[in-house]
Amino acid sequence: MTRFFQNSACLDSDRELVVLVIATQERRVEALTSLGRHVEALLACDDIIARCNGKGGPPDPSEHVAWALSAKAFTFAREERSEDAAKVCSEIIGRFGPSSPTPLLERAGRALVGRAAHFCDLGRYEEALSDCDTFLATYQSSAEPWISETVALALLTKGLSLLEIERSTEATDVLNKILTCFGGETEPPISDYVASARDLLRDTESE
Amino acid sequence: MKISSDPDATHVYDEIIEHFGDSSQEGLREQVKKALLNKGRMLMTTGRAAEALDAFDAVLAHPGTSQAGSELGAMFWKMSVLSSLGREHEVAELCDKLFESIDPTTELRLREAGASALLTEASILKAGGDRIGEVASYDTLLSKFGLPGL
Numbered sequence: 001m002t003r004f005f006q007n008s009a010c011l012d013s014d015r016e017l018v019v020l021v022i023a024t025q026e027r028r029v030e031a032l033t034s035l036g037r038h039v040e041a042l043l044a045c046d047d048i049i050a051r052c053n054g055k056g057g058p059p060d061p062s063e064h065v066a067w068a069l070s071a072k073a074f075t076f077a078r079e080e081r082s083e084d085a086a087k088v089c090s091e092i093i094g095r096f097g098p099s100s101p102t103p104l105l106e107r108a109g110r111a112l113v114g115r116a117a118h119f120c121d122l123g124r125y126e127e128a129l130s131d132c133d134t135f136l137a138t139y140q141s142s143a144e145p146w147i148s149e150t151v152a153l154a155l156l157t158k159g160l161s162l163l164e165i166e167r168s169t170e171a172t173d174v175l176n177k178i179l180t181c182f183g184g185e186t187e188p189p190i191s192d193y194v195a196s197a198r199d200l201l202r203d204t205e206s207e
Numbered sequence: 208m209k210i211s212s213d214p215d216a217t218h219v220y221d222e223i224i225e226h227f228g229d230s231s232q233e234g235l236r237e238q239v240k241k242a243l244l245n246k247g248r249m250l251m252t253t254g255r256a257a258e259a260l261d262a263f264d265a266v267l268a269h270p271g272t273s274q275a276g277s278e279l280g281a282m283f284w285k286m287s288v289l290s291s292l293g294r295e296h297e298v299a300e301l302c303d304k305l306f307e308s309i310d311p312t313t314e315l316r317l318r319e320a321g322a323s324a325l326l327t328e329a330s331i332l333k334a335g336g337d338r339i340g341e342v343a344s345y346d347t348l349l350s351k352f353g354l355p356g357l
Contacts, residue, residue, distance in 0.1 A: 017315065020322050021349065027329065028345040031338045 019058045022048055026064070029071050038075050045072045066096055066107040073114055082121040089115035098138050106146050109139045113154045116161075125161040132158035152182050152193040159200060168204060175201050220246035240266045240277040248284055256288050263288070276317055279308055283320045286327065295331045302328040306347065322348050 025048050032041040048068040052061035069092045076085035092111035096104040116131035132154045140151055155178045162171035178197040185191050223242040227235045247262030266281035282305040289298045302324045309321040329344035 017319055017322075020319060020326075024322070024326065024345050024348055027326070028342060028349075031329075031333065031342045031345070035338050035342070037342075 015056060015058070018051060018056060022051055022058055022064050025051075026067060026071075029068075033071070033075055033078070036078075038079050041075050042072060045069070045075070062096070062100075063103055066092060066104050069095075070107050070111065073111065077114070077118065082118040086115050086118035086122070089118065102144065106144065109135060109150055110146070112138075113150050113157065116154065116157045120157055120161050120164075123164075125165045128157060128161040132161070148182070149190050149193075152178060152185075152190045155181075156193045156197055159197065163200065163204065172201065172204060175204075216249060217246060220249075236269065237277065240269075240281075244277045244280050244284070247281065251284060251288055256292055259288050260285060276314065279305060279313070279317045279320070282308070283317075283324060286324055290327065295334075299328050299331050306351065309351070321351075 025044050029041050029044045029048075032038075032044065045068040049065055051057055052065045052068075058064055069088055073085045073088040073092070076082075076088060089111040092107055093115065096108040096111075098105065098108070100108060112131050112135045116128040116135070119125070119128035119131065135154045136151065136158075139147060155174055159171045159174040159178070162168070162174060175197040178194060179201075182190050182194050185194060220242040224239055224246070227239050230236055230239070243262045243266045247259045247266070250256075250259035250262060263281040263285040266277055267285075282301055286298050286301050286305070289295075289301065305324050306321050309318055313321075325344050325348040329341045329348075332338075332340040332344060
């Protein structure tokens with residue numbers, strides 16, 4: 001909390017005021033989302049993006065835009081609006097990619113796997129598979145800390161999609177890979193993905 | 208304004224306070240308040256929180272006829288000291304008072320300080336589980352700055 005006081009001591013321009021306003025909106029989005037006030041959260045995300053795109057925006061607009069788009073995708077997903085969530089993920093993927101600096105790279109990578117999950121919800125399994133494969137081919141070798149949980153989610157989404165299009169043998173291989181690579185994980189969300197993979201394998205074997 | 212951490216600076220501030228502390232002239236009283244504010248900030252940076260609070264309270268004890276920056280500054284820096292001491296309830300109360308004192312004519316630096324104070328209040332409400340109150344703090348901040356789209 002003392003950070004706010006320290007920050008404010010050096011604020012001396014309109015641009016820094018814009019930064020403060022955007023930071024406020026970002027906190028507001030988090031609070032609104034936690035309260036289930038999704039419409040207001042989405043409007044606030046749009047406001048952040050507009051401020052970043054406008055004249056006199058913050059010095060690092062891309063990070064704020066990526067944050068707001070990710071928050072929009074998350075909010076649409078909470079509202080079970082998979083089509084809209086997938087569209088926003090596409091926007092993130094279109095704007096940022098593997099050559100972006102780390103924070104944006106993470107947003108793009110997570111958006112790719114997020115879009116795969118939304119495609120899966122929409123029954124667009126081939127597109128989901130394509131996104132999972134793209135992510136695994138592009139990002140899997142990276143040592144960034146966020147990669148592991150996203151790889152586990154990509155494998156789970158891929159396994160689920162393969163099951164849905166009745167490619168059971170390949171699905172079993174992918175789901176077993178989750179157990180091999182992450183079976184010892186005890187922390188969520190990876191432990192949750194491992195449990196889901198186990199359940200799917202059990203269901204497949206009993207059929 | 209940079210505040211000197213030189214202990215000798217305290218003597219200069221004390222001298223101003225001693226010589227002109229009882230003056231009825233508005234201009235001199237404002238200079239005394241500035242000395243008290245700077246003394247408080249210097250005490251704050253050297254870890255003498257209780258004495259810093261006394262200095263800020265002395266500024267606030269005699270409000271000026273105009274909306275003076277030193278009073279807003281005293282509120283702001285007092286909040287900082289209270290926050291560092293974990294006296295969050297008092298921070299929240301002072302935050303409301305500080306923000307009420309700010310209007311569009313207030314200089315940018317102090318408006319930003321007020322905005323930061325509201326963010327602090329929001330953090331306190333969030334930590335206490337009051338997410339609705341937290342959102343209200345953000346709304347107040349954004350509306351106070353006359354931002355469109357809200």
